Amino acid sequence: MQDLYREHILDHYENPRYHGALAQPDFSHEESNPLCGDRIRIDVKIGHQDGRDLIADAAFTGEGCIISQAAASMLLEDVVGRPVDEVEQTDPQHVLDLLGVPLSAARVKCALLGLKVLKSGIKRWKLSKL
Amino acid sequence: MTHDELDSARIRADFPILSQSLNGRPLVFLDSAASAQKPLHVLRAMEEVYRCAYANVHRGVYRLSELATERYDQARAKIARFIGAPDPACIVFTRNATEALNLLAYAYARHFLKPGDEVLITELEHHANFVPWQVLARERGITLKFIPISPEDGTLRLEALDELLTERTCLVSFAHVSNVLGTITDPVPLIQRAHQAGAKVIVDASQSVPHMPVNVAKMDCDFLVFSGHKMLGPTGIGVLYGKYDLLEAMPPFLTGGDMISAVDFDGPRWNDVPLKFEAGTPAFVEAIGLGAAVDYLSALGMPAVRQHEQALTAYALERLSEVPGVRIIGPTDPRIRGGVVTFTLDRIHPHDLATLLDAEGVAIRAGHHCAQPLHIRLGLSATARASFYIYNEAADVDALVEALYKAKQALRR
Numbered sequence: 001m002q003d004l005y006r007e008h009i010l011d012h013y014e015n016p017r018y019h020g021a022l023a024q025p026d027f028s029h030e031e032s033n034p035l036c037g038d039r040i041r042i043d044v045k046i047g048h049q050d051g052r053d054l055i056a057d058a059a060f061t062g063e064g065c066i067i068s069q070a071a072a073s074m075l076l077e078d079v080v081g082r083p084v085d086e087v088e089q090t091d092p093q094h095v096l097d098l099l100g101v102p103l104s105a106a107r108v109k110c111a112l113l114g115l116k117v118l119k120s121g122i123k124r125w126k127l128s129k130l
Numbered sequence: 131m132t133h134d135e136l137d138s139a140r141i142r143a144d145f146p147i148l149s150q151s152l153n154g155r156p157l158v159f160l161d162s163a164a165s166a167q168k169p170l171h172v173l174r175a176m177e178e179v180y181r182c183a184y185a186n187v188h189r190g191v192y193r194l195s196e197l198a199t200e201r202y203d204q205a206r207a208k209i210a211r212f213i214g215a216p217d218p219a220c221i222v223f224t225r226n227a228t229e230a231l232n233l234l235a236y237a238y239a240r241h242f243l244k245p246g247d248e249v250l251i252t253e254l255e256h257h258a259n260f261v262p263w264q265v266l267a268r269e270r271g272i273t274l275k276f277i278p279i280s281p282e283d284g285t286l287r288l289e290a291l292d293e294l295l296t297e298r299t300c301l302v303s304f305a306h307v308s309n310v311l312g313t314i315t316d317p318v319p320l321i322q323r324a325h326q327a328g329a330k331v332i333v334d335a336s337q338s339v340p341h342m343p344v345n346v347a348k349m350d351c352d353f354l355v356f357s358g359h360k361m362l363g364p365t366g367i368g369v370l371y372g373k374y375d376l377l378e379a380m381p382p383f384l385t386g387g388d389m390i391s392a393v394d395f396d397g398p399r400w401n402d403v404p405l406k407f408e409a410g411t412p413a414f415v416e417a418i419g420l421g422a423a424v425d426y427l428s429a430l431g432m433p434a435v436r437q438h439e440q441a442l443t444a445y446a447l448e449r450l451s452e453v454p455g456v457r458i459i460g461p462t463d464p465r466i467r468g469g470v471v472t473f474t475l476d477r478i479h480p481h482d483l484a485t486l487l488d489a490e491g492v493a494i495r496a497g498h499h500c501a502q503p504l505h506i507r508l509g510l511s512a513t514a515r516a517s518f519y520i521y522n523e524a525a526d527v528d529a530l531v532e533a534l535y536k537a538k539q540a541l542r543r
Contacts, residue, residue, distance in 0.1 A: 004485060005540055036481050036497045037511035063511055065481035066541070107485060 004101050005066060013066045018076035020059045027128075029121030033113050035106075038064030040072050040117050044125070046084065053084040058118075065110055067103070072114030074098040079118070088122045090115060134441050135434040138523040144169040144426075145521050155491030158529045163309055163337060163470050163517030164495055165359045168423075172362055175422035179415050187414045188388055188405070202414040205421030206404075212424045213335075213354065214345035215371050222377065222404040223417050226368035227336045228258040230355035231303075233370055233383040233407065234332055235262035238353075239301060241381055245271030248298045250329070252277040252286055252315075253507050254308045257500040259334045263303065277304070281508055284311035284460035288320065295327040302329050306344070307337035310501045310515065311460030312443070312470035314338070317349050325350070330376070336360060337468055340427075340519075342436040346371050361427065363420035366413045377403040384409040427520075435520055439469035442518045446471045446527045453534050455543065459513055469518035472499075475534065477543050480514040486537035492530055 025043035032039040040062035047056030058076045062069060075095055079087045095115050096103065103111055142148050145167045150157050159167060179201065185194035187202050203218070210218040224230040239249070249263050253276050267274040275294050278287045286304075295302075302324040307314050317333055324331045330352040338344050339354075340361030346354050353376070358367040372380075382389055382400055386409040390398040400406045427435065444464040450456050455476030461467045475483055480496035487494055495515040498505045505511065516530055537543075 004489075005482070010541065037502075037505070038481070039511070065479035067482070104485075107481075110481060 004103070004107075006101060009066060009070045009099060009101065012070035012073040016060075016069060016073040018057075018059050018073065018080065019061065021061060022057060022059050025059075027121050027125040029117050029124065031113065031117045031120065033064070033068070033109055035109065036065065038062070038068040038110055038113055040064070040068065040114050042072070042076070042114070042117050042121055044118075044121060046125075055079050055082055055084060055087055060114065060117075064113070067099070067107055068110040068113050071095055071099055071111040072117075075114045075118065084122055088119060090119070134438050136430060136438040136520055138438070138521060141169075141430075142521045142523075144171065146170065146173075148521055152491045152493070153489055158490075158492040158526045158533075160516040160518065160522065160526060160530060161493050161495045162519035162522075163360070163499075163515065165365070166340065166362050166519050167521065168364070169362055169426055171426050172364065172419045172422045176364065176415050176419040179418050184415070186411055198414060201418050201421075202412070205414075205417045205424075208421045208424045209369060212428060213339060213371060214347045216347060217374060219403050220346075220371055220374055220377065222370040222372065222407045223412055224355075224368040224370050224407075225366055225413070226357040226359070227334060227355045228357075228368075230368050230370035231258050231332070231334070232262050234303075234353055234355075235266050237380045237383040237407070238330075238376070239263075239266050239272075240270065243270065243272055243300050246273070246298060247300045248273045248275055248296060250275045250277065250294055250299055250302045250324075252304045253279045254284070254286070254311060254313065254501065254504045255303075255305055256309050256334065256336070257502070258336075259303055259305060259332075260503060273298070275299075279311075279313075279504070279507060283462070284308070284313045285466070286313070286315055286320075288323075291320075291323050295323060295329070297328065299324070299327050299329045301332065303332035303334065305334045305337065307335075307341070307468040307470075308460070308501075308504075309337050309470065310472050310499045310504055310513065312467040312472065313461055314342075314466050314468055317351065321349060321351055337470070341439055341468055343432040352376055358416065358420040358423065361420075362423035364416045367416035367420050369420075370407070374403060377407070380407075382406050382409065386410050388412070430520060438520060439518050440464050440467075442522055442524065442527065443467055443469050443471060445524055446516065446518070446530070449527055449531045450534075453531060453538075455538070456534070459508065459510070469522075470515060471517070472513045472515045474510065474513055475538070475543075478537065478541055480512045482541065483514050483534075483537055486540055487530070487533045490529070490533040490536060492533045494530070 022043035026046040030041035045057040183197040187199040332353040339356040354371040389409040484496035
């Protein structure tokens with residue numbers, strides 16, 4: 001029974017990293033999963049290094065199941081400090097690997113909500129700069 | 131538990147799926163409000179048609195087609211009797227309740243309602259009885275109004291009707307039993323009030339026809355809809371009941387074969403009710419399967435079905451309220467609650483709960499159950515729901531409660 005809810009997942013849920021809101025984000029994006037009502041909002045601050053845009057800081061708020069919220073926490077821990085272009089190409093499997101537990105198809109959507117929000121946010125931010 | 135005429139153990143033997151195990155545990159199926167399991171009688175009736183009596187209906191003059199047509203007509207007559215309809219012609223087969231409601235939104239409302247007219251629904255409706263009216267309102271300048279609920283006990287606040295029913299109200303559409311709260315709304319007073327205001331009434335009986343005696347003639351509703359798959363029947367078949375004169379006055383919904391009486395180069399003439407609304411080859415094997423489901427339920431007796439579920443609901447309400455952190459949503463009086471028990475568990479999201487329960491072989495629903503506006507009104511993003519049918523027994527409730535304790539333990543709540 002505990003398989004899905006291993007210690008590190010519960011830890012990310014109870015003590016989420018990069019949780020909250022940023023004072024002056026470059027972009028914010030929010031989406032929800034219509035099936036279950038999970039909701040995640042991500043704020044991102046963009047920085048520059050060697051001519052590349054990177055995720056200088058990020059923070060999320062949301063409500064929903066353990067999987068959706070823990071996955072968002074793990075995702076932000078993983079992407080902060082990395083180039084935007086690289087983050088935008090994140091393979092969904094990477095998020096599932098971060099979680100490291102087997103998920104049923106219905107729960108994969110929960111796990112990937114954070115990534116979906118982040119990718120859509122990046123896309124919209126890029127469009128707004130054109 | 132109160133006196134119960136149903137022999138659940140014997141009933142369970144008729145449902146092959148219930149003898150399966152899930153994750154190495156016996157299946158405890160508590161999601162019949164979403165869709166019910168099927169007894170052998172239904173499976174066999176459909177197989178028998180495919181094996182022995184299959185050809186397209188209303189087509190051939192040959193024997194096989196006649197056989198299939200006869201059985202299709204018999205199924206329609208059985209369903210008419212089951213809900214107290216005066217005439218089998220008042221029974222239109224659709225895909226499901228959703229399609230029946232869309233049929234009414236298109237063929238009735240779009241035809242007879244004018245901009246500024248009002249449609250009245252309730253805050254607790256399933257999306258199927260919400261979205262078609264929202265689309266209609268946006269498209270045709272029709273005003274959509276809502277009968278509010280009391281968030282405390284999940285019942286409709288019918289005193290609001292004084293203000294909500296106006297001379298512009300043309301349609302009132304409401305769920306007989308809420309798929310989330312289980313609230314049973316006594317349809318008769320509401321229908322009478324709507325009729326006094328000059329409005330026609332649609333009853334969404336998706337959660338009532340499978341579970342309790344329903345009589346359209348006594349109710350005096352103008353239309354009533356339900357799905358076959360929630361009442362032991364197959365998927366892909368639903369029912370629209372309508373008063374004959376209203377069905378007669380309505381234009382068709384979908385057009386094509388089977389729904390015309392003649393076509394020449396000037397245009398078509400419509401077939402008679404109900405075939406006017408059944409364009410194309412209908413799901414007649416499914417309709418025959420639904421007829422078999424109606425036979426099965428009729429043999430048990432709908433008052434006994436209701437009594438069984440009411441006793442189970444009372445037991446579930448009692449057992450669940452003993453679990454620390456459980457909050458029951460909706461009426462706590464089992465007499466006005468269908469076999470649906472919706473709840474939240476403190477500090478555990480319903481989705482996580484459903485996953486943990488699944489590992490114990492207990493299948494419940496988690497989410498907003500296609501009733502997002504209701505969840506907004508309740509201030510909840512999601513809930514957990516256990517729902518019962520004839521094959522459920524007290525042991526299923528015990529298994530649910532035991533699994534809840536295990537889930538709490540697993541998440542240290």
